[in-house]
Amino acid sequence: MPKIVDTDAKRDEILAATWRVIARDGIAGATIRAIASEVGCSRGILAHYFDDKADIMGSALLLSHRRVGARMDKAAIGMRGLAALRSVMLEALPLDAERDLEAQIEISFWGRALRTSKLRDLQHQEFERLWTRLRQLLRQAADLGELAEPFDLDFATHQFVVLIDGLSAQRVLYPDRVPADRQVALLDRLLGSFSAAPSDSGPEPARSPRPAR
């Protein structure tokens, strides 16, 4: 039993090292050698904890998603509706160095996710989780009467998902152009478009671009 704990810890250690290598050398530079070197152990040992390289990479992506999900859970505690949605979205956007790394890893996988069926299935499965989470929060907001008009739930969910992916790409490719406050402003603009009260001038400070954070 304790060995299993050690095993999991070692696995996480290896995956964290994998992240660092991807962030430093790109996904093409994330070789078995580089990862083992980053961990500080021999190459062969990786085979003990993972099936093969694809397993390492997939697990690294999965762990990244799990961390984001855990942060989202924590951030939304005690919240509901649009407020919860906003908190969850803030965990998905690359607002700081940690989230930058996650975005970098995510995008690095995009170029590969299509090829390996295993990786593709994982990607789809993980996306489904995010999609469902956002959709549920939107439904909750609708049930709470926070949304102004009749609206298409899937369409709205898409808007948020597209915002995450678009901002992640922009942030990774042109980091200087997308500071945190700009990201939050874009998010708030989107949120504001839903909570638009019949009276156009509501208490919606989020509607117009303003530095947040």
Added chain:
Amino acid sequence: MPKIVDTDAKRDEILAATWRVIARDGIAGATIRAIASEVGCSRGILAHYFDDKADIMGSALLLSHRRVGARMDKAAIGMRGLAALRSVMLEALPLDAERDLEAQIEISFWGRALRTSKLRDLQHQEFERLWTRLRQLLRQAADLGELAEPFDLDFATHQFVVLIDGLSAQRVLYPDRVPADRQVALLDRLLGSFSAAPSDSGPEPARSPRPAR
């Protein structure tokens, strides 16, 4: 006299083959061997038309951008303001097989663009072109009085850019989820948020989110 070969045509032929390989096998599978095999010639011949592999890949990306740019030029002829902006955006979104391929290539490069400085410079340079183009059209729309309220030009440009990248990623990763009409609907929603007449419910709702597909 040596055999006269249209050098530019041959270069384009090689680059088109490169696209197909990237689309089929991913950017990691776009080896010299695979490209030469796709072209139907020997490996060494590629050295006649390009300096090295980086030159091939960079040229492939550049050509892709040039084609999109040319399509945008053509699509916007005789148009101004928001109408021109909409036509241009429609050329940037992955609405059909051809544009899907372009989006696939684009995203494949994202994972690599960060590492090689040459590719990164190219990426930044090309992005600047797109940014400027969208920004100019928005300014034109503002000058024409098409926009409802005072607004932040850079902020608005960002909204469109994020839409392109977000939709490209979504389309490449989960093609079934983002059919063409959904993409157009998302674009029109964004456009509608600018042309929003003083009366919030203008003639735009027709354009607004409607269940497509």
Added chain:
Amino acid sequence: MPKIVDTDAKRDEILAATWRVIARDGIAGATIRAIASEVGCSRGILAHYFDDKADIMGSALLLSHRRVGARMDKAAIGMRGLAALRSVMLEALPLDAERDLEAQIEISFWGRALRTSKLRDLQHQEFERLWTRLRQLLRQAADLGELAEPFDLDFATHQFVVLIDGLSAQRVLYPDRVPADRQVALLDRLLGSFSAAPSDSGPEPARSPRPAR
């Protein structure tokens, strides 16, 4: 526990194989494939023991020099002055098959030593060792009163160095023309020119061309 391999022994084995390949196929024929084939192992294994090919070649040259140096040390034990110098020189000349191989390797490197700075530095450094060794023995001989007249130490050292290089080249290029006894005779003629007694016709002519070995 992994298979324990004497790393240094394996390195030496590879370098010895490199020598044989150079001797057989020339330095241009000393490819990674040929060396691996000579060793009797796969190509990739060489990467375990050396950084790259330049490392192999440089190490091969260095080991050759080290062996000559070790032989010189051994040969000069208990000797001083001109006698020690003669013993040392006999180890530097291509008098037998083993030394022929060394000369062949040495000359093969001359055509390449100029280009790669690493190899050139190594060559200069190794030459400095030989130069210093010969010069010190000449000084010792002078201190012992073995030399007839006031003489230029550097000039004399040059005479011996030129003899080594000249004979090495001749032996490698035209082996039949420079048998061992001829080489020794040339060496003794040079040595005799220093120990020339006041009476020019001393006991030295006896030293002159005589079959040695």
Added chain:
Amino acid sequence: MPKIVDTDAKRDEILAATWRVIARDGIAGATIRAIASEVGCSRGILAHYFDDKADIMGSALLLSHRRVGARMDKAAIGMRGLAALRSVMLEALPLDAERDLEAQIEISFWGRALRTSKLRDLQHQEFERLWTRLRQLLRQAADLGELAEPFDLDFATHQFVVLIDGLSAQRVLYPDRVPADRQVALLDRLLGSFSAAPSDSGPEPARSPRPAR
């Protein structure tokens, strides 16, 4: 007939370019591409004037030897015996930039001469010419009574040949250590050892190291 002249001129032009490439990039860098580029013509044209690359390299070496030989002929005009020998030797030593290049080319070939039988035959044949020339001059000197004692003609010839090769190697590898005056001094020391008059202290200024040139 005029075409033949052009052909020879073109051949010489190509060979001169080959020298420059060898001097600049080493013999390993003397590729067909580099030579054609240095000449300023296409690659295929070289096949019109030479059979193949080995023919080019061999011809380059041959032309180098021919030039040295021509200089020797010219330098020895009107001279006999040791004086002629000295003049001839001065043309064989790397005393200036032009001769440095020749020595560089010569040594570059040494590492390759052994492998190609064609090149080896050429090398032997050319060496025979030099050997015979030096030997004849030494015999002439003996006949003229310039040489002090009975001596071994082949042995003496070897001394001069070894001096040439040894000095060439030293000059190419460590140019700063072997300035022209040092070379001439070494030559004169060797010459002096033959002309040693019965009276040991003759008018032989060449015997002791002195800056010449």
Added chain:
DNA sequence: CATGAATGAGTGTTCATTCAT
């Protein structure tokens, strides 16, 4: 005569993986 497109073998190198220890 001359060109340059085209070929295919060969280069050094890197990689994921296996396996005996």
Added chain:
DNA sequence: TATGAATGAACACTCATTCAT
């Protein structure tokens, strides 16, 4: 459990050569 030696395939690239024009 952990090591690292060993493998063999694949990589980008360079080269000498051929040949239709």
